[in-house]
Amino acid sequence: MxxxxxxxxxxxxxxxxxxxxxxxxxxxxxxxxxxxxxxxxxxxxxxxxxxxxxxxxxxxxxxxxxxxxxxxxxxxxxxxxxxxxxxxxxxxxxxxxxxxxxxxxxxAALRDPAEPAPGTSDAPAALLASIALLDAPAYVLDRQWTALAWNGHASDLFVGWLAPDDDHNLLRYMFTSEAARRLVVGWETRARRLVAEFRADSSRHLTDQPTRALIENLLKASDAFALFWRSQDVGEREGGLREFDHPVRGHLRFDQITLTPALREDLKLVALIPRTVPEG
The missing domain is CATH 1.10.260.40 (lambda repressor-like DNA-binding domains)
Known part of the structure; x- marks a missing residue:
């Protein structure tokens, strides 16, 4: 090992x-x-x-x-x-x-002249309800990447994250939970990428108190997070293959899809579609 x-x-x-x-x-x-x-x-x-x-x-x-x-x-x-x-x-x-x-x-707190003006919208309650309709692990993240809602498939997959008594923040789970290190295949690569994606995603509200408090807490709690955050890497959130070593179901493979609702770019619906292995 x-x-x-x-x-x-x-x-x-x-x-x-x-x-x-x-x-x-x-x-x-x-x-x-x-x-x-x-x-x-x-x-x-x-x-x-x-x-x-x-x-x-x-x-x-x-x-x-x-x-x-x-x-x-x-x-x-x-x-x-x-x-x-x-x-x-x-x-x-x-x-x-x-x-x-x-x-x-x-x-710089400036608007990029190449970007269109953002829109506004009420909280999309339908978004939170939609994940129950998906026959695959799915969850909704807020701007601090805390899960607002999830379905049973997701809670079964993510051991130690989405149970009622768990801390539902994805970053704290990834960097402070031993269960996450055992579950996520290629943990270091995924964790480094996650920080780069969060840096890009949080740039619109980096000075918000909840976001700053989350980052400051993680800097103190995780040497790995501090190292990756100092690297100044920035990346767009990507889909693709996600692999897990589940304690009950064994090795699992999914294709991750992340959707952003119109006019609410601070929220994300993430779905993990099971990837079937072709028979040889």
Whole structure:
């Protein structure tokens, strides 16, 4: 049996400072992605020996059409004024994905000029009721990824998460429950991806108290979560194969589908469709 991966404990002051002001978070995010981007990927000559990883600040500033001083200040988390147009140019220069670009604008508390205006809607009661109609594990998550409703198939599958007395938050379950580590096949890969997806998903309400409280609690409770959160990875929520080692039913395989109701992008309906293995 493979031994669990050991994660380094968060370092005192670094752990306490990991949720900083939006300006500092914005600067850290931009710097991390600048350091990952190679000159070749950005369409720049590699040049002579480089002392820093990735692109230089001056190179990104040139690509964005902004002054090097202004760009340096925004990376340093100084309270500088940033227009949506300037941020859009940074997103293009750094080759950010759609999820990463959305996170960039949310950190800056600005609306992406490429995004349509959001709509509003009352709480969709029909959404919560719809999962009972599905003959497969299904549940609804709120903006903190706490299950609001689920069907019997889901409670049977997720041991330790969806029983009446369980903590119904998916992230706390994944990172603080030994049952989750035993249940989820490839736990480390899935857990890392989950944090990247939550970072992208929570960007619209990262300063909301419930969201901040959840993140701060997990930073203290889980070394793995703290490590993955510090990585600044951002990813869109993806479907695909999900595998479980169920204590009663054995090895199970599903295709995950995540649906977002119209006008309520803070909620998700997740369904796990059993994947049948073709007979050889």
């Amino acid at each position: 493979p031994t669990p991966t050991s994660f380094p404990a968060p370092r005192g002051a670094q752990e306490a400072d990991i949720l900083r002001s939006p300006a500092r978070e914005l600067g850290d995010f931009i710097r991390a992605h600048r350091e990952r981007l190679t000159p070749d990927a950005a369409g720049l000559p590699a040049g002579n020996r480089r002392r820093t990883p990735g692109l230089r600040r001056e190179e990104v500033a040139q690509l964005c059409g902004v002054s090097p001083t202004w760009y340096t200040w925004i990376e340093q988390g100084r309270p500088v004024s940033a227009s949506p147009d300037a941020l859009a140019r940074i997103a293009v220069a750094l080759r950010l994905t759609r999820a990463e670009r959305a996170y960039l604008f949310e950190l």
